[in-house]
Amino acid sequence: MHTVGQNRIGALARCSSWLARTLWPGSCLVCGAHGRDGRDLCPLCEAAMPWHPHACLRCALPLDQQNAAATTAHDTGSATCASCLSEPPPLVEVRAACTYGAPMDRLAPRFKFHGDLAAGRVLSALMVEAFGSLPRPDAIVPVPLHRSRLRQRGYDQALELARPLASALRIPLLDGVMSRAVATSPQSRLDAADRRYNVEDAFEVRARVDLPAHVVLVDDVMTTGATLHSAAQCLYLAGAVRVDAWVAARVP
Ligand SMILES: [Zn+2]
Numbered sequence: 001m002h003t004v005g006q007n008r009i010g011a012l013a014r015c016s017s018w019l020a021r022t023l024w025p026g027s028c029l030v031c032g033a034h035g036r037d038g039r040d041l042c043p044l045c046e047a048a049m050p051w052h053p054h055a056c057l058r059c060a061l062p063l064d065q066q067n068a069a070a071t072t073a074h075d076t077g078s079a080t081c082a083s084c085l086s087e088p089p090p091l092v093e094v095r096a097a098c099t100y101g102a103p104m105d106r107l108a109p110r111f112k113f114h115g116d117l118a119a120g121r122v123l124s125a126l127m128v129e130a131f132g133s134l135p136r137p138d139a140i141v142p143v144p145l146h147r148s149r150l151r152q153r154g155y156d157q158a159l160e161l162a163r164p165l166a167s168a169l170r171i172p173l174l175d176g177v178m179s180r181a182v183a184t185s186p187q188s189r190l191d192a193a194d195r196r197y198n199v200e201d202a203f204e205v206r207a208r209v210d211l212p213a214h215v216v217l218v219d220d221v222m223t224t225g226a227t228l229h230s231a232a233q234c235l236y237l238a239g240a241v242r243v244d245a246w247v248a249a250r251v252p
Pocket residue numbers: 028029030031032033041042043044045046
């Protein structure tokens with residue numbers, strides 16, 4: 001329930017964000033032109049983003065990259081690739097706003113490794129755009145960072161994406177229910193087999209947390225899926241019935 005104080009704070013926040021948009025219209029992080037509605041992305045660059053093409057519902061790999069036998073009707077009318085048919089991954093659905101092509105391949109690292117939170121806001125806005133029409137899950141869970149990495153980086157990139165996404169789509173955000181039990185090596189330095197081994201049992205869900213049935217994991221980039229799969233297994237063990245993943249970009 002909202003109190004009078006909360007309403008006042010909300011009105012103040014709306015007013016100051018209107019003022020900020022008027023005084024400092026966003027400039028496009030890709031080309032430098034004026035952004036739209038205070039966003040840091042211009043309409044032309046937004047239209048030219050590598051929006052995700054027709055992709056496998058289970059792993060989000062573009063289906064045109066799979067072999068010829070790689071299309072089978074799914075009950076939602078989408079398709080599943082041959083590899084996910086023969087070995088179904090733990091995630092029921094994976095949705096990616098974009099593929100990891102230009103300019104996503106510059107925006108995502110700027111956000112993740114160089115502290116550019118404006119790039120993170122752009123990624124989150126792209127996710128709202130891409131996932132807004134999907135059926136709503138019961139909750140969103142950002143893939144957590146280990147405490148030591150959080151201290152180093154100063155922010156949790158998955159949470160920075162998940163917070164505005166959850167609020168725009170009006171989905172409850174479960175922040176802090178899952179944590180990284182071990183400080184794993186950065187996945188970007190490892191090959192596929194080592195990535196799987198590196199994140200095995202890396203997550204834990206807080207004791208006595210009641211997870212809702214349908215949970216969506218949120219992360220910035222999906223490469224092999226090892227991190228998301230490990231996090232999904234952990235959520236299933238903690239009582240989730242269905243786990244999906246929504247990411248800003250999928251590395252093909
Ligand atoms: Zn632009």
